[in-house]
Amino acid sequence: MISFEMPESIRKTAVLMETIADNMMRPVARYFDEHEHEIPWDYINFMHEAMKQMGVGSITPKEGKKKRKGPRLGFQRQAFMLEMLSWGDSGLFLCTPGGGLGSATVLAAGTPEQKERFLSCHTGDKPTFDAMALTEPHAGSAMPAEVRTTAVRDGDEWVLNGEKIFVTAGHKALVDSDGFVVIWATIDPAAGRAGVRPFVVEAGTPGCTVTKLEHKLGIRASDTVSIVLQDCRVPFENLMGSPEVKKKKTKGFKGAMATFDATRPLIAAMAVGVARAALESVKQMLEEHEIGIRYGLPRSRLTNIEREIIDMETMLRSTWLLTIKAMWLADERKPNTIEASMCKVRAGDLVVKVTQRAVEIMGPLGYSREYLLEKWFRDAKINDLYEGTGQINRLIVARRILDYSRHELS
Numbered sequence: 001m002i003s004f005e006m007p008e009s010i011r012k013t014a015v016l017m018e019t020i021a022d023n024m025m026r027p028v029a030r031y032f033d034e035h036e037h038e039i040p041w042d043y044i045n046f047m048h049e050a051m052k053q054m055g056v057g058s059i060t061p062k063e064g065k066k067k068r069k070g071p072r073l074g075f076q077r078q079a080f081m082l083e084m085l086s087w088g089d090s091g092l093f094l095c096t097p098g099g100g101l102g103s104a105t106v107l108a109a110g111t112p113e114q115k116e117r118f119l120s121c122h123t124g125d126k127p128t129f130d131a132m133a134l135t136e137p138h139a140g141s142a143m144p145a146e147v148r149t150t151a152v153r154d155g156d157e158w159v160l161n162g163e164k165i166f167v168t169a170g171h172k173a174l175v176d177s178d179g180f181v182v183i184w185a186t187i188d189p190a191a192g193r194a195g196v197r198p199f200v201v202e203a204g205t206p207g208c209t210v211t212k213l214e215h216k217l218g219i220r221a222s223d224t225v226s227i228v229l230q231d232c233r234v235p236f237e238n239l240m241g242s243p244e245v246k247k248k249k250t251k252g253f254k255g256a257m258a259t260f261d262a263t264r265p266l267i268a269a270m271a272v273g274v275a276r277a278a279l280e281s282v283k284q285m286l287e288e289h290e291i292g293i294r295y296g297l298p299r300s301r302l303t304n305i306e307r308e309i310i311d312m313e314t315m316l317r318s319t320w321l322l323t324i325k326a327m328w329l330a331d332e333r334k335p336n337t338i339e340a341s342m343c344k345v346r347a348g349d350l351v352v353k354v355t356q357r358a359v360e361i362m363g364p365l366g367y368s369r370e371y372l373l374e375k376w377f378r379d380a381k382i383n384d385l386y387e388g389t390g391q392i393n394r395l396i397v398a399r400r401i402l403d404y405s406r407h408e409l410s
Contacts, residue, residue, distance in 0.1 A: 016050070021089075025093075026088055088273075088277075105132055130173050136149065162185060179203050211226045305361060341396040341397050344393050356377055
């Protein structure tokens with residue numbers, strides 16, 4: 001049965017994450033926001049050692065070989081960790097070494113041999129990163145059906161050609177470490193979605209080049225890049241999924257899409273962390289001005305600010321509970337597509353509303369760069385965009401509830 005309390009086995013990890021967030025992230029959050037693309041190596045190296053000691057090597061937990069005792073908590077543990085580290089600073093959190101979206105795709109669509117081969121790079125002595133590259137210049141949220149990056153088989157290799165944009169951590173994965181990026185390409189352009197497959201391209205592979213570092217509104221400590229593939233050759237076994245295209249019941253595209261059912265709740269957890277940081281900061285600043293929140297009084301007797309704070313706290317808690325439910329379902333290996341998209345939508349709305357209102361409530365203090373409120377406001381919006389925009393996730397929820405196909409409801 002799902003529990004809404006923090007499991008005791010996770011509590012020690014959460015305390016450690018809080019210590020790191022409070023002492024290593026908050027003090028340098030402004031610096032790395034103002035020095036975009038400067039790599040926070042002190043944080044990265046510390047987290048690499050800390051995560052090795054905790055046995056954590058990926059944002060998505062590996063399947064254990066030992067017989068399970070008690071409930072699975074891998075995804076829930078990650079949610080608590082991500083929420084706390086994003087409370088510290090979401091941009092710095094995205095610089096955390098180990099498995100990222102690339103690893104999540106390998107876990108969702110890779111064979112046991114591929115998981116062992118590609119994920120082992122995160123267990124070495126040096127910090128490594130990975131990334132996932134799906135978006136292309138000609139299309140946004142409709143991307144999966146319109147992938148133009150091609151993969152052509154040539155003997156025991158695949159030859160990739162195309163361009164990917166807005167790749168989170170792509171520079172760290174391909175340039176700053178011996179990591180990898182998962183490139184989504186089509187092996188049959190005429191087949192549409194059925195022809196799309198993920199390929200692992202490892203750092204140092206000729207023909208795979210990082211061409212641009214984006215300058216962004218928020219999460220400025222994290223790199224976002226464009227990647228060009230020009231006659232990029234990868235081994236045949238770097239393909240995840242079948243090399244054959246079957247327009248019906250294909251697992252190539254759908255299997256990789258399972259990535260998002262695991263990672264969308266993690267993005268929601270990140271959004272909750274940022275929202276909580278802003279809300280707690282506002283309450284602290286109000287208390288410093290001798291403005292407290294009188295809990296327990298009838299709503300009609302509360303001030304407008306008190307009502308707003310309580311409403312935001314309610315939104316925060318309900319969003320977190322929905323996120324934990326999605327993670328619990330993932331831990332139990334139960335379908336969670338609806339819950340994953342629901343919590344992503346809810347958290348994307350929450351973090352934008354809370355951070356915006358926090359700036360407005362504090363007025364000039366909220367707008368000042370002396371405090372982090374304006375930074376959290378800028379960091380907030382990305383949570384509504386990546387891993388599927390709010391609009392796309394609303395479509396997913398509606399299609400599942402109404403039993404419509406993507407052709408019937410788009």
